[in-house]
Amino acid sequence: MEARISLITLGVGDFERARRFYRDGLGWPMSGASGEDVAFFRTGGVVLALYPRPLLAADAHLSPDGSGFGGIALAHNVATREAVDAVLAEAVAAGATLLKPAVDAEWGGYSGYFADPDGYPWEVAWNPHFPLGPDGSVQLPE
Amino acid sequence: MEARISLITLGVGDFERARRFYRDGLGWPMSGASGEDVAFFRTGGVVLALYPRPLLAADAHLSPDGSGFGGIALAHNVATREAVDAVLAEAVAAGATLLKPAVDAEWGGYSGYFADPDGYPWEVAWNPHFPLGPDGSVQLPE
Numbered sequence: 233m234e235a236r237i238s239l240i241t242l243g244v245g246d247f248e249r250a251r252r253f254y255r256d257g258l259g260w261p262m263s264g265a266s267g268e269d270v271a272f273f274r275t276g277g278v279v280l281a282l283y284p285r286p287l288l289a290a291d292a293h294l295s296p297d298g299s300g301f302g303g304i305a306l307a308h309n310v311a312t313r314e315a316v317d318a319v320l321a322e323a324v325a326a327g328a329t330l331l332k333p334a335v336d337a338e339w340g341g342y343s344g345y346f347a348d349p350d351g352y353p354w355e356v357a358w359n360p361h362f363p364l365g366p367d368g369s370v371q372l373p374e
Numbered sequence: 375m376e377a378r379i380s381l382i383t384l385g386v387g388d389f390e391r392a393r394r395f396y397r398d399g400l401g402w403p404m405s406g407a408s409g410e411d412v413a414f415f416r417t418g419g420v421v422l423a424l425y426p427r428p429l430l431a432a433d434a435h436l437s438p439d440g441s442g443f444g445g446i447a448l449a450h451n452v453a454t455r456e457a458v459d460a461v462l463a464e465a466v467a468a469g470a471t472l473l474k475p476a477v478d479a480e481w482g483g484y485s486g487y488f489a490d491p492d493g494y495p496w497e498v499a500w501n502p503h504f505p506l507g508p509d510g511s512v513q514l515p516e
Contacts, residue, residue: 233461235402235417238451238499238512240382243443260377263514265503275377277419277511285445292487292495293474294443301385301436302444303427304494309380319375332435345434352446353434357380361407369419370380372405 237278240306243285243296244350247271249327250282253349257326276369285350305345307355311364313342319356320344328354379420382448385427385438386492389413391469392424395491399468418511427492447487449497453506455484461498462486470496 244250251271255262260280263272271282289296310316316334323346324330331353334344343357362370386392393413397404402422405414413424431438452458458476465488466472473495476486485499504512 233400233402233450233464234510235400235415235422236450236510237382237417237420237422237448239449239497240379241447241449241497243445243447258375258377260375263516265515272514273377274514275379277509278379279512279514280377280379285443288445288447289443291474292447292497294495296443298440298442298444300440301427301431301438302440302446303385303430303492304444304446305383305385305430305434306379307381307383308375308378322375332433350445353436355381355383355434367419368376368378370421372414372416372421373407374405 239272239279239281241281241283241288242348242350242352243288244282245285246349247282247284249349253327254280254282257328258323276367302352305353305355307357309357309359309362309364309370311358313358316342316344316356316358320346323348323354323356381414381421381423383423383425383430384490384492384494385430386424387427388491389424389426391491395469396422396424399470400465418509444494447495447497449499451499451501451504451506451512453500455500458484458486458498458500462488465490465496465498 260273273280286296328346331345341359396402402415415422428438470488473487483501
């Protein structure tokens with residue numbers, strides 16, 4: 233199995249609300265391959281998809297039941313410390329909830345968290361140890 | 375906020391077990407930036423990170439409590455229909471649980487699901503409508 237994540241699908245409770253947040257609030261580019269109950273966004277090397285949560289669970293042969301922290305966090309790394317506060321503010325203006333205002337992190341960077349309309353946590357981080365490449369992706373050390 | 379996902383962090387219940395699955399079982403390249411309780415894998419344009427679930431929840435200022443379906447599915451797209459079965463078998467051999475054997479999908483492809491040792495669902499899919507680029511990433515239509 234090659235080391236590759238092709239898509240990340242968020243199972244959403246209110247599809248219209250989620251699509252509005254990512255497409256209109258954050259201004260992310262939605263693909264024409266999107267449909268009435270699925271949305272695909274180009275986000276660098278990985279696709280972010282939105283799909284109704286019960287349908288996603290059914291597709292995976294899982295019970296849709298679940299509550300509390302789902303165990304996964306997404307992260308959006310930025311090139312400067314200042315950009316962290318700006319992006320958090322932009323997300324909140326678009327309808328996100330601030331989970332954690334940005335603070336100096338013990339690992340030497342600066343980061344905070346917001347929750348999208350379905351509660352999925354996003355870290356917004358500046359990490360001086362993980363420089364960003366020309367395409368904006370994190371350049372991991374070997 | 376640029377359209378970019380930099381990292382996906384899986385909050386894991388048994389860090390050693392999870393690291394063994396991705397590093398040794400699937401053979402994914404782990405970065406030297408990894409530490410005693412964090413692992414970073416290069417996976418195309420996005421980084422997959424493993425981190426103990428309680429620490430991840432605390433970092434995001436969330437309660438670690440949660441159960442059932444977390445609402446997020448990851449997907450690994452492959453270039454051929456045959457590769458779907460091969461990758462599912464490889465994941466199961468590495469310690470994954472088969473959630474759904476591959477079937478012909480209503481959207482015209484072929485896909486199945488496995489769960490990693492923490493239960494996170496991975497779809498393995500061949501999608502003739504989403505060709506893969508030279509780097510293996512999904513090429514979304516405009």
